[in-house]
Amino acid sequence: MKTPPLLLFAALLFWGWLSGLLLVGALAGLGLAAARIFKWRWELEDVDFNRIWSFCVLVVVVLVGYVFTTNEQAVGLAGMVRGASVHNSNPDALNTIAVLRWLPLTFYPLLAAQSYNFRPSVPLTAISLVLRWRRRRGDHAFEGRFLDVSYPYFILCLFSAGIHANRATQSYFWGLCVLILWALWVLRSRRFGVKAWVLAFAVAVGLGFIGQLGINGAATFVQNFNAQWLARLFRHQTDVAQSVTSIGQIGNLKLSPRIVIRLEPKQVGVVPAYLREASYRKYSSTLRSQTWYAGGTLNDFNSITPEPDNTSWVLLPGKTGTAAVSIACYLNGRSSDGDPEGVLPLPSGCCRLENLPNLSSVITLQTNHTGVVLVTGSGLLIFDARYGPGATTDSVPDVNSTNHFDLAVPANEIPALQQVIAELKITGTNDADKILAVESFFLGKFSYSTWQGPEKRATTNASPLTRFLLTSRSGHCEYFATATVLLLRQLGIPARYAVGYAVHETSGSGYVVRERDAHAWCLAWNRETKVWDDFDTTPGSWVAIEGRQSAFADWLSDARSWIGFQISKLRWRQAHLRQYILWTLTPVLAVLVYYTNYVNSLVEVGVGR
Amino acid sequence: MLGVECFPLNFLYRPFYWSYRSSGSLWYWLRRRFTLPGLCVAGGWLVAASFGVDIVNTVIYQSFALLFAFLIFSFACSFFFPAKFSASRLLPRFGTAGQPLPYQVVVKNLTAQKQAGLTLLDDLADPRPPFAEWLAFQLAESRRIRPFRVSQRRERNPFRRATLKPAEIPPLPAKGEGTVSLELVPLRRGLLKFVGVTVARPDPLGLFRSFRKVPAPQTVLILPKRYPLPPLALPGQLKYQEGGVALAANVGQSEEFVALRDYRHGDPLRHIHWRSWAKTGKPIVKEFEDEFFVRHALVLDTFSDAPHSELLEEAVSVAASFACTVLTQESLLDLLFVGNQSYCFTAGRGLGQVDQMLEILASVQNCADKKFDVLEHLVLRHLSVVSGCICVLQRWDGARRKFVDQLKSLGVPVMVLVIVRPGEGISGAGGMLVNAQGALHVLEIGRIGEELSRLK
Secondary structure, eight states, rough: OOOOHHHHHHHHHHHHHHHHHHHEEEEEEEEHHHHGOOOOOOOOOOOHHHHHHHHHHHHHHHHHHHHHHHHOOTTTTHHHHSSSOOOTTHHHHHHTTTHHHHHHHHHHHHHHHHHHSSOOOHHHHHHHHHHHHHHHOOOOOTTTTTEEHHHHHHHHHHHTTTTTTSSOHHHHHHHHHHHHHHHHTTTTTTTTTTTHHHHHHHHHHHHHHHHHHHHHHHHHHHHTTHHHHHHHHOOOOSSSEEEEEEEEEEEOOOOOOOOEEEEEEEEOOOOEEEEEEEEEEEEEEEEOEEEEEEOOOOGGGGGGGOOOOOOOOEESTTTOOEEEEEEEOOOEEOTTTTTTEEEEEEEETEEEESOOOOOTTTTEEEEBBSSOOOEEEEEEEEEEEESSSOOOOOOOOOOOOOOOOGGGGOOGGHHHHHHHHHHHOOOOOOOOHHHHHHHHHHHOOOOOOEEEOOGSSOOOOOOHHHHHHIIOOEEHHHHHHHHHHHHHHHHOOOEEEEEEOOEEEEETTEEEGGGGGEEEEEEEEEETTEEEEEEOSTTHHHHHHHTTOOOOTHHHHHHHHHHHHHHHHHHTOOOOHHHHHHHHHHHHHHHHHHHIIHHHHHHHHHHHO | EEEEOOOOGGGGGGGHHHHHHHHHHHHHHHHBBOOHHHHHHHHHHHHHHHOOOOOOTOOOHHHHHHHHHHHHHHHTTTTTOOOOOEEEEEOOOOEESSEEEHHHHHHOOOSSOOSSSEEEEEEEOOOOOOHHEEEEEEHHHHHHHHHTTSSSSSOOOOOOOOEEEOHHHHHHHOOOOOEEEEEEEEOSEEEEEEEEEEEEOOOOOSSSSEEEEEEEEEEEEEOOOOOOOOOOOOSSSOEEEHHHHHHSSSSSSOOOOOOOEOTTTTTTGGBOOOOHHHHHSSEEEEEOOOEEEEEEEEEEOBBOSSSOOOHHHHHHHHHHHHHHHHHHHSSEEEEEEEEEEEEEEETTTTOOOHHHHEEEEEEEEOOSSSSHHHHHHHHHHGGGGOSSEEESOOOOOHHHHHHHHHHHHHTTTEEEEEEEEETTOOOOOOOOOOEETEEEEEEEETSHHHHHHHOO
């Protein structure tokens, strides 16, 4: 079944116009249209079509390999399932789908060969490797059977013309209607007159127009339905506005052994003890929940622009940092645009982020007054963090405002705190003595436990924290951190509640941080150095206790985490894959080309002639 | 396939059988209901459905909506076809496997309106086998082919009986009729059944067809494919045939005799001429003329565990080719094979025609429940009257080798033809082996015609 004259020219022109390759499309179309004018023909045989088809397929393979390794955010099938994850103007997104858009050109040689061949069709065995193998084994069932590829190529052009960003125009739709009308007109049934046919076509086009408007509207509705809450079901992520603790909850506190962060210190033996994600200032204790709040809003965030090299980000101007560590972490949340978003776990005193390319890895980077660094960008980030003692990104304590968050203590906790302070028998009045007394108090009289019995539950008479301080004197890190913060505040020392991870587990030359390493501790204001110091009163045995509770098949979980990490590196273009593929694929392709086009042709000649 | 032959586990194949039937039904429905442009539109719609999910980076969803609208509109139009027809088919008596069979169908328009733009589709009986037959074929294939070898030659759908293309019906006047010429290509020998005729009308867009079915059951016998043979010097000499041609036939009672005489003690009772006895009152017997002529045995190996095996089909074709060649000469031919029981059919020299032999060969089925020695015994019983043997075998194993050796040891000239699949060959007698008493020829499927033409 041959296409009517100039249909393929029109299709290629249509494809070129919508793809931004109008001249290319026009020239290609002219090349095919000229076959109807010029009668000069090639005498191509089956083996020639085999070579042409092999060449076209190899071009597609090379294009896929190149695009895959240059592209990030994987707007392939994964991107399509996830929805609008790439901005229309993102050049990387356009590159990713270039394979589909360039299909008319990659298969153009085949169609040109058919058009200028004395027999205007392609042997079936040229297109299928399986049929070629079978013919070589003596199965001649498909010998002498040919296929006219002009209509399949026409369909390919229409399909590829639709591979471009949605610019909210209907040009593709109406162009499609014109070309399909042209194609179906010559094939229409003679049973119906022209008027009936045109009316039927108009009705179908009208239904199609309404349908595509409906699809557009439905997709927009679903995307705006906030898929973020769906993503949050699957992975833990830190809320910068509040931290709901497990204080007062009954049962055994158990977190997953899944690896969430990987570290590689730049200096041997120099590794941060904690990675902080966020800190909070206001504590609320009710019968139902005990929650820390940031004490601010999302409007407190300030955007940071990268350095001129577009890969470095300065968090604290003027501070260079004495140590550096490479961190690999996931962004588990979703921004309002549907892009991955999350809080970076950073060492205390972090002043600079490096090897974090703008646009390809990071879309936006913001910080706030409680030391939170909020990033929107790739799902997996691998970067270097420079840190050192001294200033941090946290604001100075808020002690003078009406809220005075950094000294505020809930009224229902004050009696228990006063009782503990009386027990401390603090002799000095300076902050160092007070901190030492608090540390000794928890170290000597408290123990770590992940089990929360019914006595820990809040009652109308006593909060869980009160019971922890006065009765049980056993709990997990959230108890210790909250109690420490409130005690210091009651003693007049500004303090904040910090959450993040503790770094202790080595893995090869680096460190791994698991979900069960999630930790809470106190930030105490040092009036002399004017910095926030990490002050952790949780008994050191907590690491061993958490580790004892791990499942015996941690190694299986680690293997799965490692595989997921490698896949994420590929997916988010954090692996140096392209050069590996170029080095390994080039000789393989060269051998394949030689085998397909020269060795096989000798075999074909021997068999066929 | 798992290749498990244990009967209790056959139920594991049921889902595959259902899948085979449902996919076959779906494909049959698609090919008949959709026109070629309709299939292209449906295929494009599926592709658009796959890639149109991302509406931000592509606008394929627009083509999805448009093509879906086309399909829905065409499908809706298929419900409006209020026409009536009758049809009668003019079929020849026989066809030949692999050869186009032209025939005609007369279609009558029973409505009061002119009907144009219609297509005729002839309906063959459902060729899909029952579960047991399908399973037997699958198990035989799994024994032959290693798993996951896509390049290894598989037998094409053996259950498909014929290929048939639709034909355009000329414009039919009101209450008038028209003749449609069709051509089918039978793929297998045997009885080809027609169940009816379908008159199809495309929708205004030419994508989907509406049907009007007309019952028209009919059958045609498809004879086996034959290959041309060169003039052959078949093995064997003239042999004494007691009773001449008349007694050479295996079935029926021949009336040919040269004289009548009185009954002598010892004459067989079947020679008594009853009519003469009734007239004369004493037993009279027929006297036959003894002759010397050539009589060949065409031994057909039907032992195969796979129904519709390609080896069996080619063996029958080779046997049919020899039957056509031998029966044109002044000799008799005994066709010996085993089906449900042992069969021996004789033709030649007026006893039977080529057509009858071919009709018998068209109906030969595989024998899966008996061993090769049943055929061996049948042949040995006939050896006394045959001049030579032409053996068409499906394999060359110990039993068959022993059989041929036995024939040679009895001094019977033998020509052995072994059918093999491409690239397989046989062990123990590769290529052509010629000895003083016969020859062994290996015929590779796909090159049988070429190799038969080189016979001497």
